[in-house]
Amino acid sequence: MKITNAFRWDKESVQLCEIRVKEGIIIEIASNLSEEEDEEVFDAQGTFVSPGFTDVHVHLREPGGEYKETIASGTEAALRGGFTTICPMPNTEPVPDTVEHLEALKEKINESSLVEVLPYAAITSGQKGKDLNDLKALKGADAFAFTDDGVGIQSAAKMKEAMEQAAQLHMPIVAHCEDNSLAGNGVVHEGAVSKRLGLPGIPPSAEAAHIARDALLAEETGCHYHVCHVSSKESVRVIRNAKEAGIHVTAEVTPHHLLLTENDIIEDDGMYKMNPPLREETDRQALISGLEDGTIDCIATDHAPHAEHEKQQSMKQAPFGITGLETAFPLLYSYFVQRGSWSLGQLINWMTTAPRKIFSLPKRELEPMHPATLTFIDMTGNEKIDRYTFSSKGKNTPFHGVSASGFPLFTMISGEIVWKGRQGQ
Numbered sequence: 001m002k003i004t005n006a007f008r009w010d011k012e013s014v015q016l017c018e019i020r021v022k023e024g025i026i027i028e029i030a031s032n033l034s035e036e037e038d039e040e041v042f043d044a045q046g047t048f049v050s051p052g053f054t055d056v057h058v059h060l061r062e063p064g065g066e067y068k069e070t071i072a073s074g075t076e077a078a079l080r081g082g083f084t085t086i087c088p089m090p091n092t093e094p095v096p097d098t099v100e101h102l103e104a105l106k107e108k109i110n111e112s113s114l115v116e117v118l119p120y121a122a123i124t125s126g127q128k129g130k131d132l133n134d135l136k137a138l139k140g141a142d143a144f145a146f147t148d149d150g151v152g153i154q155s156a157a158k159m160k161e162a163m164e165q166a167a168q169l170h171m172p173i174v175a176h177c178e179d180n181s182l183a184g185n186g187v188v189h190e191g192a193v194s195k196r197l198g199l200p201g202i203p204p205s206a207e208a209a210h211i212a213r214d215a216l217l218a219e220e221t222g223c224h225y226h227v228c229h230v231s232s233k234e235s236v237r238v239i240r241n242a243k244e245a246g247i248h249v250t251a252e253v254t255p256h257h258l259l260l261t262e263n264d265i266i267e268d269d270g271m272y273k274m275n276p277p278l279r280e281e282t283d284r285q286a287l288i289s290g291l292e293d294g295t296i297d298c299i300a301t302d303h304a305p306h307a308e309h310e311k312q313q314s315m316k317q318a319p320f321g322i323t324g325l326e327t328a329f330p331l332l333y334s335y336f337v338q339r340g341s342w343s344l345g346q347l348i349n350w351m352t353t354a355p356r357k358i359f360s361l362p363k364r365e366l367e368p369m370h371p372a373t374l375t376f377i378d379m380t381g382n383e384k385i386d387r388y389t390f391s392s393k394g395k396n397t398p399f400h401g402v403s404a405s406g407f408p409l410f411t412m413i414s415g416e417i418v419w420k421g422r423q424g425q
């Protein structure tokens with residue numbers, strides 16, 4: 001197959017290109033490729049082509065929470081957002097905390113996923129923070145990495161034990177950093193908005209204290225420690241210091257923490273409730289500079305679908321989380337790339353190469369010998385985000401009605417167009 005009329009990021013600028021694909025693999029890329037007899041031609045219609053995005057932090061809810069999302073609906077949302085590899089978190093029912101549970105989950109994934117799905121296994125039994133799982137056996141059953149995301153591991157001793165074992169297995173420990181004794185029953189950032197709305201707050205130290213503790217444990221044990229959804233300037237500082245000390249720490253940031261602050265919360269509205277919470281403008285700026293200077297390694301959506309009746313409640317009642325797969329690229333492209341803060345190359349790197357490098361996944365570059373697993377993005381059109389058109393069952397986004405460019409037009413996996421939903425919409 002010859003892909004024509006596509007633009008790509010070529011070192012410093014966007015260039016028109018043609019891509020030859022044989023048996024699902026990219027074999028040639030040039031501004032003009034020769035004609036081959038009887039070759040199928042795919043007209044990319046002037047879209048921008050990128051390797052499919054990788055998201056190392058999503059919630060698919062299956063098994064146990066199928067009313068919020070299923071593997072089928074979540075992976076369709078991934079395709080629609082341009083993601084071709086996603087890593088679901090283990091806060092499901094049951095939790096993938098045994099080989100049996102993980103195997104059952106992998107079977108469900110084989111049956112219904114539309115993209116590559118690499119599931120995490122939990123660190124502790126039932127994610128209760130008490131009994132360590134058989135990490136060696138879970139690695140043997142292809143766990144992507146270990147995490148109790150959704151909840152922080154409260155005991156430092158338990159975290160150390162997990163890291164000791166993970167280090168021996170050369171597997172990362174991925175952490176939702178939250179000290180419950182500091183977070184309490186908080187629902188928003190502890191600050192102006194928690195005061196104005198009379199809601200219990202979550203101080204930044206609830207996150208940063210865990211990161212500091214765990215960075216020391218990672219140093220002691222030699223474990224690779226990855227921090228989920230960093231939200232505060234204090235956390236960025238702690239991670240920067242840890243990296244400077246040579247500790248193997250990596251970190252991710254979500255689009256919503258890069259784009260929103262507590263000031264976007266006008267009233268007591270469950271749609272703005274997420275964990276960690278939206279913080280202050282100085283935090284948002286620290287996250288942006290942390291990403292730009294390499295303190296934060298990659299972007300992950302923390303796609304957290306919930307049912308409408310759950311999110312249309314007040315802050316105290318609604319569950320934490322917002323969806324992200326179908327809005328991540330357009331929002332970041334429109335806000336940071338179109339306005340000139342980032343190059344397209346930077347954004348693509350944080351959503352493709354960087355997350356794969358953190359977790360030593362096979363590279364997916366726009367280069368010969370790499371799989372033709374590609375996302376084609378419409379860079380010129382502009383449309384309003386409409387949560388009712390989401391493939392995800394979770395319509396819970398605070399970005400409904402926001403105008404953006406950069407929506408994927410089609411997604412290709414190993415040379416096959418597997419999604420072209422936006423055509424003619």
Ligand SMILES: NC(=O)N[C@@H](CC(=O)O)C(=O)O
Nearest residue numbers: 059149150274275304320321
């Ligand atoms: N981020 C959230 O607000 N919620 C996540 C849990 C998590 O990632 O911590 C969820 O499972 O809904």
Ligand SMILES: [Zn+2]
Nearest residue numbers: 149150176228
């Ligand atoms: Zn989390």
